Amino acid sequence: MRRPTGAREAGGGLGAALGGLTTRGRSFLAAGVAAAGCSYVLGQEDLLRVGLLLTVLPLVCVVVLHRTRHRVTGSRRLAPARVSASAEARVSLRVDNVSRLPTGVLMLQDRVPYVLGPRPRFVLARMEPGGRREVSYRVRSDLRGRYPLGPLELRLTDPFGMCELTRGFGAYDTLTVVPRVEALPPVRLGGRSAGYGDGRHGALALAGEDDIIPRGYRHGDDMRRVHWRSTARYGELMVRREEQPQRARCTVLLDTRAVAYAGAGPHSPFEWAVAGAASVAVHLLERGLAVRLLTDTGSSVPGPEGTGGAGSPHGSADLAGLMLDTLAVLDHSEGTGLSPAHDALRGGDGGLLVAFFGELDEQQAMTAARMRRRSGAAVAFVLDGASWAGAPQGADRGGAKERLRVLREAGWTALPVAPGAALPDLWRLAGAPDGLADARRDGVAGGRS
Structure with missing residues (x-):
């Protein structure tokens, strides 16, 4: 559009326009004044005409250009x-x-x-x-x-x-x-606990358990839903009521703590985490899930309800745009812990939880482990701070593996992320049985190492 x-004119009068005279214009003006003065001293009328021409020409140019500018x-x-x-x-x-x-x-x-x-x-x-x-x-x-x-x-x-x-x-x-949004493959996350993805998408959209209170038969009702006991009692056909379909929900948690990431720039671990959160949020919205974006500070988009997806007050495209606009300006937080995010997840509905964590210490790993109780299935991508900082292979690996073990024992599908990791590969591993044996006991980093 x-x-x-x-x-935006500042001092747009003719007086200010005179300040726009070029060196040539000022020279003409000075020469004209000088010629007019000499003509008066010498009594030469022809020289006066030349002086007037040299003086008037730049002034006329100023007036014409000043009018043209507007x-x-x-x-x-x-x-x-x-x-x-x-x-x-x-x-x-x-x-x-x-x-x-x-x-x-x-x-x-x-x-x-x-x-x-x-x-x-x-x-x-x-x-x-x-x-x-x-x-x-x-x-x-x-x-x-x-x-x-x-x-x-x-x-x-x-x-x-x-x-x-x-x-x-x-x-x-x-x-x-x-952030860049990568196309992710359709996978089933959470296995038997949740079953997100193509394999169970239809099941997630079905109605809930039947209401025990029947209602009268209406034209077009499925005869398989006839409640025969109530029919015999009331003397007319009665059918079981259905609850409104409930859309599967998902929370994408992004750890923005400055202490959890090292470095800056487009190839830093924080930028990888932001792009990963954007890719997962858009992917799940396209699959019809109600998605909420949550940060370690406890703030969420679009709000605590986390509504979104097809048929919701926020269209999936509009909600995706809202989340991407939020991630476009998201910066590091000054917090040092994940407790605000844990508190925001209290009273959750047991939906899918996908988290992007920076480097975790022992205390924050325990806090993240407790978040698993608030979700039906949980996938964590943990950025390996030692490898992103350029440390030699094996440096601080014991501590990183211990944090992953804490998450996995709490029920997370936890995968380490090293530099150069491809999110589609990690996403596919997250949907494999037991995270493909927890990425073959951490022997894979983005499918490349």
Whole structure:
């Protein structure tokens, strides 16, 4: 959608416009004044005419350019406004000359954050009255976030090069860079406990247990639901009532503690965890589950109820967009423990719990283990801090394996995550029987080591 930019003029009077005189314009003005003075001293009328011409020409250029500046409009179109990290967005700029006078050469410049690339500049040829010029450029970022685009600046010059004025347009656009979302394979998570995935998706959508209170038969009711005992009692056909279908629920827990992650940048362990949480949330929403995104601070999206999916007040596409927008600006928390998240999970409905943990110490591993009691099935991706920090193979492995053992004994399907791990491979392992024997006793890291 094209958004017209609003003018932002500071001191837009003729006095300020005189400050736009170029070196040539100032030279002409000085020469004209000097020639007029000499003509008075020497009594030469022809020299006075030359002095007046040299003086009036730059002033006329200032007046004409000043009027033209207010008759040139600019607009910007951003497509799309939300992109994944490392993906490109196209920004289209349009300039319209709505005056009856032609313009000189124009220089168009848009202001963008440095992470999106160099500042774009364009030189536009002379525009006829009612003319239009369109240019475009691309922006991309490897880092999540919201980035403002603007303001748009237009530099105008007269055909003689006497004056140069800049017009600013105050409207901004915002580019949202969300985490990369990977396509995940359909798997059955939780085995006999939950059965999430293609294999049990239909069962999850079926009605619950029958209500013991029957109702009268209605045309179209399945005869297999006839309650014969009540039929004999009331003397008319009675059928068993059905409860409303209950959609399977899932909570995606993201550990954002700064103490749990080392390093920064697009390839840091925290960015891997954020992208993993985004991929899992979108994948489960597409499968019709009601998904809630929860952080270690206890805050959740869309809220404590965690509603979402098909047929919910929030459409799955809208909810996915809301979660991605939240993850786009999510940063490290100052907390040191997982207790707020544990408290937020109290009173849960036994749905699936998928967690992305940073490095866990003994106390936080015990807290995470207690979260398993609030869920029907639980999968944990634990980032191995030693390997992400570049430690030699085997460094601090005993402590990491002990944390995984604590989680597994509590009922988690816990998988370690090392640098270069592919989430689809880990997701497939999580759906294998017993996490493929707990990833063959931690001998696999993302299926590659």
